[in-house]
Amino acid sequence: MSELTEVVPPKRKLKVKASSTPDRIFYGIATAAAYSTIILVIAIMFFLSLRAWPTFEKFGFVNFIFGSGWDNTLESPSFAIGPMLYGSFLIAALGVILAVPMAISIAYFIEFMAPKPLAKTTALLVDLLAAIPSVVIGLWGLSIFSPVGAHWGEMLHDAFGFLPMFENDADNFLRTPFIAGFIVAVMIVPIIASITREIFSQIDQDLIKASLALGGNRESTFRKVILPTAAGGIVGGVLLALGRALGETVAIFFVLNLVFDEVNWFRIVLPEGGAIASLILSKFAEATADEVSALLAAGVVLFAFTLLINSIASFIVVKAQPWRK
Amino acid sequence: MSTAKFYLESKDINVWFGERHVLKNVSLQFPANEVTALIGPSGCGKSTFIRTLNRMHELIPGAGLSGSVYLDGNDIYDQEVDPTTVRLRVGMVFQKPNPFPTMSIKENVISGLKLSGRKAEISDDLVESSLQRASMWTEVKDRLGEPALSLSGGQQQRLCIARSLAMNPEVLLMDEPCSALDPGSTRRIEETILELKESMSIVIVTHNMQQAQRVADKTAFFLAEDGNPGRVVEFGDTEDVFNKPVDPRTNDYVNGHFG
Amino acid sequence: MAVDLTPVERPKSAAPWTKISAQSKTLMFLASTVPAVIYLALLVVNNFDFMSSLLVVFLPMQTVASALVGLKIYGRRGILDGLLVVATLFLGSFVFVLLVSVLWSVVQAGFATLSPQFIYQNDVYVTPTTGLEIGGVGHAILGTLLVVGLSTIITVPLALATAVYLTETRGKSRGLIRTLLQAMSGLPSVVTGLFIYSMLILSGFTSYAGWTGSLALIPLMLPTVSRVAEEALRLVPAELRNGALGLGASAWSAFSMVTLPAAKSGLVTAVLLGVARIIGETAPLLLTTSLANKTNLNLVEGGISTLPTYLYGYVSLGYDTSIQRAWGAALVLLMLVGILFVAARVASSTKSAKKRK
Numbered sequence: 001m002s003e004l005t006e007v008v009p010p011k012r013k014l015k016v017k018a019s020s021t022p023d024r025i026f027y028g029i030a031t032a033a034a035y036s037t038i039i040l041v042i043a044i045m046f047f048l049s050l051r052a053w054p055t056f057e058k059f060g061f062v063n064f065i066f067g068s069g070w071d072n073t074l075e076s077p078s079f080a081i082g083p084m085l086y087g088s089f090l091i092a093a094l095g096v097i098l099a100v101p102m103a104i105s106i107a108y109f110i111e112f113m114a115p116k117p118l119a120k121t122t123a124l125l126v127d128l129l130a131a132i133p134s135v136v137i138g139l140w141g142l143s144i145f146s147p148v149g150a151h152w153g154e155m156l157h158d159a160f161g162f163l164p165m166f167e168n169d170a171d172n173f174l175r176t177p178f179i180a181g182f183i184v185a186v187m188i189v190p191i192i193a194s195i196t197r198e199i200f201s202q203i204d205q206d207l208i209k210a211s212l213a214l215g216g217n218r219e220s221t222f223r224k225v226i227l228p229t230a231a232g233g234i235v236g237g238v239l240l241a242l243g244r245a246l247g248e249t250v251a252i253f254f255v256l257n258l259v260f261d262e263v264n265w266f267r268i269v270l271p272e273g274g275a276i277a278s279l280i281l282s283k284f285a286e287a288t289a290d291e292v293s294a295l296l297a298a299g300v301v302l303f304a305f306t307l308l309i310n311s312i313a314s315f316i317v318v319k320a321q322p323w324r325k
Numbered sequence: 326m327s328t329a330k331f332y333l334e335s336k337d338i339n340v341w342f343g344e345r346h347v348l349k350n351v352s353l354q355f356p357a358n359e360v361t362a363l364i365g366p367s368g369c370g371k372s373t374f375i376r377t378l379n380r381m382h383e384l385i386p387g388a389g390l391s392g393s394v395y396l397d398g399n400d401i402y403d404q405e406v407d408p409t410t411v412r413l414r415v416g417m418v419f420q421k422p423n424p425f426p427t428m429s430i431k432e433n434v435i436s437g438l439k440l441s442g443r444k445a446e447i448s449d450d451l452v453e454s455s456l457q458r459a460s461m462w463t464e465v466k467d468r469l470g471e472p473a474l475s476l477s478g479g480q481q482q483r484l485c486i487a488r489s490l491a492m493n494p495e496v497l498l499m500d501e502p503c504s505a506l507d508p509g510s511t512r513r514i515e516e517t518i519l520e521l522k523e524s525m526s527i528v529i530v531t532h533n534m535q536q537a538q539r540v541a542d543k544t545a546f547f548l549a550e551d552g553n554p555g556r557v558v559e560f561g562d563t564e565d566v567f568n569k570p571v572d573p574r575t576n577d578y579v580n581g582h583f584g
Numbered sequence: 585m586a587v588d589l590t591p592v593e594r595p596k597s598a599a600p601w602t603k604i605s606a607q608s609k610t611l612m613f614l615a616s617t618v619p620a621v622i623y624l625a626l627l628v629v630n631n632f633d634f635m636s637s638l639l640v641v642f643l644p645m646q647t648v649a650s651a652l653v654g655l656k657i658y659g660r661r662g663i664l665d666g667l668l669v670v671a672t673l674f675l676g677s678f679v680f681v682l683l684v685s686v687l688w689s690v691v692q693a694g695f696a697t698l699s700p701q702f703i704y705q706n707d708v709y710v711t712p713t714t715g716l717e718i719g720g721v722g723h724a725i726l727g728t729l730l731v732v733g734l735s736t737i738i739t740v741p742l743a744l745a746t747a748v749y750l751t752e753t754r755g756k757s758r759g760l761i762r763t764l765l766q767a768m769s770g771l772p773s774v775v776t777g778l779f780i781y782s783m784l785i786l787s788g789f790t791s792y793a794g795w796t797g798s799l800a801l802i803p804l805m806l807p808t809v810s811r812v813a814e815e816a817l818r819l820v821p822a823e824l825r826n827g828a829l830g831l832g833a834s835a836w837s838a839f840s841m842v843t844l845p846a847a848k849s850g851l852v853t854a855v856l857l858g859v860a861r862i863i864g865e866t867a868p869l870l871l872t873t874s875l876a877n878k879t880n881l882n883l884v885e886g887g888i889s890t891l892p893t894y895l896y897g898y899v900s901l902g903y904d905t906s907i908q909r910a911w912g913a914a915l916v917l918l919m920l921v922g923i924l925f926v927a928a929r930v931a932s933s934t935k936s937a938k939k940r941k
Contacts, residue, residue: 026836027753033745034761037810040803041764044771044779051782105675113672122676129683131925133864135892136914139899140686143693143907148635155636186682193679206423210485213381213417214492215409215441217658219665224440228427240770247772249867250896277774277867284871292786299778303771310770341598346591380601389598402600405608407658442661553589 045303052297055079055290064294065301070260070283072291079294081301083263087177087274088302091252092245094181094268095188096238102185103192104234108222111200123197130190138251141183146255149179153269167267175257177264177273183251188241195237199230236317243306243313249277258282276302332357332526333415333496334395338377339554340370341389348374349554351392353545355496360518360527362537362563365547366583370555371530374547375498378528379415380408396496413441416494420501422481424473424488431469433484437492451491459487460517479510486517497521499529503536515540534579538567546575608657615653615666619645646670687918694915697908703916707877707889712903721913723879724894727794728920730883731873731890732863734798735805740855742802743809747854750810751817752839769807776803777871785872792874794883797890800868809858816850817843849934856928860921866892891917 056064059079067080106126110119153166153173160166203226211221252275259272260279280295287295333355340348348370355361363371376382378394380401393400401411424433434452438444452469456462461483465476473484482502489497499518503511518527518540531537537544544566549555559566559575570576577583597603604612623642626632632641647670654666702720710719746765750758780800784790820843828838844851874887875897882888889897895913898906 020834020836022836023834026748026839030745030749030753031755033742034749034755034757036742037746037761037764037768037806038757040806041768043783044776044803047783048775048779051786102675102679105672106679109672109676113669122680125680125683128925129679129686131860131921132686133866133892133917133921135864135866135895136690136918137686139895139910139914140689142899143911144685144689151633152635155633159636186686189679189682204423206419206421207425209381209384210419210423210425211436211440212384212409213379213412213419214437214488215413216437217409217441217661217665219668220440220442220661222668224436225425229425231427243770247770247774249772249774250870250892254899277772280774280778281867281870296778296782299772299775303775306770306772307767310767314766339592339598341594344594346594349589349592383599383601389594390600391595391598404600404603405605408601409661550589552591554591556589 048296048300048303051293052300053293055293055297064297068261068263070279070294072283072288074288074290077288077290077294079291079297081276081279081298083260084258084274084276084279084298085301085305086263086265087256087258088246088276090264090266090268091177091180091184091256091273091275092242094177095184095245096242098182098185099189099192099241100238103189104196106189107193107196107200111197112218112222112226126190126193129186130194134187134248135250137183137187138254141179141186141251142254145183146174146179149182150174150176153178157269165266166269168270170271172271173269175255175271175273176269177256178268180252180256180273180275181268183255184245184248187248187251188245191241191244192234192237195240196230196234199233199237200226203229232319233317236313239309239313239316243309246302246306246309247277248275249281253278253281332397333378333528335374335378336393336395338374338392338394339390340373340377340382342385343387343389346554347549349556351555351557353557353560355526355528356543357526358522358524359542360522360529360540361543361545362541363528363530363545363547364532364534364537364578365555366549366578367532369547369549371547372500374555375417375500375528375530378496378498379417380411381417383408409441413492414494415496415498416489416492417498417500418482418485418489418502421505422478422485424476424481424484426472426474428473429470430465430473430476430484433473434487434491437488441492443492455487455491458490458517458521459483460513460520461487477510479506479513482506482510483514483517486514490521494525496526496528499527501530501532504532511536534567538563546570546572546578548574548578611653611656615649619649643674646674690911690914690918693908693911694913694918697912698915702912706879710877712901712906714905716905716908716912719909721891721894721909721916723876724889724891724913725916726879726881727873727876727888727890727894728863728892728917730881731794731797731869731888732801732859734795734883735801735862736855736859738798739802739805739809739858743806743854743858744813744851746806746810747813747817748839750814752835752843765807765810768803769811771803773804773865774867774871776800777868779803780868781871792872792887793885794873794880794888797869797873797888798883800872801862801865804865804868805858805862808861809854812854812857813847813851816847816854819850820846849931852931853928856924856931860924860928863920863924864892864917866896869893870896891920 064080065085066082068082069078069080071078106122110123114122150173153176156166157168157173207225207229208221211225216225256273256275256278257271258274258278260274264270264272264274276298280298283291283295335351335353338348338351339346351374363375365371373382377390382388382390393402396411396414425436428436431452434455435447438447453462456465461480464480473481476484503514515536518529521527529541541563543561544563545560546558546566547555548558559570559572566575567579570579619642623645626641627634627637647667650666650670651663654662658665697716701717703725704722705720706723707719746761749755750761777800780796784796785792790796824842824846825838828842869890870893873890873893875889875893876887880886880888891913895910895917898910898913
């Protein structure tokens with residue numbers, strides 16, 4: 001009778017190996033393509049930083065990012081993106097504040113309220129809105145919405161002008177951060193709505209059944225079960241939309257009055273604002289050599305921020321739903 | 326059957342899904358303070374029937390129903406009866422434990438009160454007594470603030486029972502509550518059921534015939550033959566149904582000739 | 585004991601929970617219509633400003649009406665329920681209004697500009713004040729087709745191969761690549777333009793040209809096509825692939841003969857979505873291709889106009905006729921996007937239709 005040994009043979013290295021030439025080529029091409037992605041991202045970061053470096057070197061990171069004033073005179077140029085950087089965030093925040101209630105409402109309507117055919121049609125309309133190119137929304141924003149937005153700005157000023165937020169001493173309500181924020185909202189509503197819809201539809205039906213079996217009605221189930229469960233994912237979606245809003249270029253350029261010398265902190269119905277992407281667009285055509293480097297530096301800063309926000313967004317979505325199997 | 330007044334009673338319940346007739350003329354009486362088991366092969370309509378008792382059936386798209394369910398003499402399907410009020414008196418525990426993941430253990434226990442707008446009844450005493458009645462107070466009393474998902478499967482199911490108990494229902498419906506659990510947890514829940522029947526009626530759907538014999542006072546045997554709708558073939562004291570069944574099909578089922 | 589086992593036809597009244605009393609029905613009807621009617625009447629008579637009165641007059645009235653009806657039918661808890669309905673419908677309808685406004689303005693203003701000549705002519709003889717009878721977007725349409733076409737030709741194989749890498753191989757870099765693709769999808773479009781500009785044009789390698797614009801669009805298209813293609817490949821059931829491998833097929837034959845045909849409609853959708861993503865992009869093209877009035881079929885040399893840059897150019901001019909031309913371009917662009925949109929829907933429903941068979 002043989003002995004039963006207790007020794008476990010060493011673990012084998014199981015590898016998926018190409019067994020033939022066609023397979024080798026197959027895997028080879030796939031791998032090469034995938035690695036080109038890595039190369040592409042590295043190339044982007046490298047080239048931008050390379051050309052942007054002189055600006056950072058000359059003015060210093062802090063001065064460039066937080067200072068103000070854009071002066072491209074050849075003898076003593078001075079570039080800083082403070083008002084633009086802040087402006088980008090202000091407009092993106094306005095966009096998010098305006099978009100979130102609309103987006104969550106319509107997502108709730110589609111997933112929980114409307115009968116099937118109506119829900120499908122509404123979902124189609126939301127997708128349609130998402131498909132409209134931002135340059136077209138920019139044109140609409142300039143021609144059609146700006147007068148309306150200016151009118152609303154004026155009304156807000158008349159009614160609530162004692163609040164610093166609605167101050168306006170220019171007697172002109174066009175080309176304000178408020179209008180830019182509203183247009184950005186139109187663009188990001190479909191993004192937030194789609195993500196929210198998906199999260200709503202993925203909520204375990206058992207939880208909703210449990211809530212109803214305990215005597216919950218539509219409103220209490222929404223408030224105490226659906227929203228808390230979806231909250232993490234919705235926040236992630238909002239951050240993604242924020243990233244998109246920061247990168248919006250042409251539409252904001254059409255409707256906003258860019259002011260480079262000082263930051264407009266909160267007077268949203270005043271025609272002064274900033275946005276980095278629009279800065280790049282507006283100064284690009286006639287830029288001096290130093291200026292081009294500065295514009296690239298601005299692009300690097302923008303990229304860094306959107307990268308950061310997107311990463312936080314992914315992180316939050318994963319973290320906020322630990323019960324996801 | 327005796328003429329004693331029944332707390333919960335179904336009369337000629339018929340169920341359709343779309344055009345398909347799935348339950349025919351189910352008339353059962355559920356006495357107070359007793360446990361009634363619903364047994365039968367898969368797909369014969371036991372779970373569907375139990376959902377008609379707390380008006381959860383109508384949430385399924387295409388659901389159809391005729392007949393009545395009397396709770397303390399009143400038909401719960403009368404016009405203008407708010408289904409949420411029915412569910413406050415007839416609680417339900419599901420097959421798969423479903424505690425609310427965003428809430429702690431304590432919050433789960435009182436979740437029903439919050440969801441149904443009965444916040445005034447919330448108290449620590451209620452939390453303790455509900456968990457005690459579900460036989461899990463000693464296990465969790467020091468960690469009430471921990472997330473509900475940190476509990477094991479069996480504990481989660483007992484948490485769901487505690488959650489339903491906090492509503493102080495008169496009837497508790499249980500849809501195969503132990504089928505997803507290990508034998509140890511199953512045994513504990515069966516013990517809990519026997520304790521609970523002192524204060525309420527319990528209707529339990531189960532695939533496990535030994536379980537029915539262990540906990541139930543009365544048993545109803547459901548069967549759906551040859552594409553026909555499901556019906557109750559036999560209903561009576563558990564002992565009689567299992568040891569002296571009247572209908573040959575009941576005899577076949579309880580002796581394991583088909584499953 | 586003969587018991588009738590047979591199924592019975594479902595009676596008309598088999599949903600007792602839907603029977604709402606006449607009183608409740610009337611109340612609900614009144615609550616949905618009366619505030620609106622009163623508001624419209626007040627609006628017409630008093631000539632209020634629309635938006636502010638909507639918020640200050642209509643919304644409170646409707647809220648109160650819905651809350652009262654909720655209270656009457658469902659008791660105290662019906663109040664919040666009614667409020668939820670009002671909030672959802674009110675806010676949700678805003679989205680609808682915005683969509684209609686955008687689409688309607690494009691159709692209305694664009695249609696006025698549209699004419700056969702507008703579609704095929706270019707703008708060589710057009711000055712900022714020339715009437716609309718002369719000139720058109722012909723060159724811009726061709727430009728879009730060429731620039732986007734080149735991007736697509738380069739990106740699609742790259743993206744599909746990457747998707748294959750992510751699904752078929754056991755490479756160790758898969759997580760990294762997915763993260764990088766995610767990062768790439770967050771890239772602001774103006775930054776990709778800057779990248780190509782700094783790498784190719786600033787360095788003197790080339791001057792403004794169509795192909796540089798195509799390159800600038802690649803980082804914007806790649807993540808989208810790759811992601812959707814990966815999903816499409818993943819959806820192919822493992823049993824199909826395993827069946828082929830079990831028969832002794834090599835990885836490549838299993839892929840080409842089983843996985844690929846099964847994922848075909850999903851991959852088509854991926855490409856269409858990618859094209860739709862970049863067809864409206866403006867900023868990258870503004871930094872790399874320069875506008876041109878004449879028709880330029882040469883992607884290697886010379887400025888080339890595309891629909892989005894055409895639109896931008898004319899909006900920047902600011903004259904009435906230029907804005908009208910911009911609207912015309914917007915409508916043409918929207919129609920192209922619409923075609924892609926419909927095509928993508930058809931492609932993905934082909935997939936589900938096939939599954940049903």
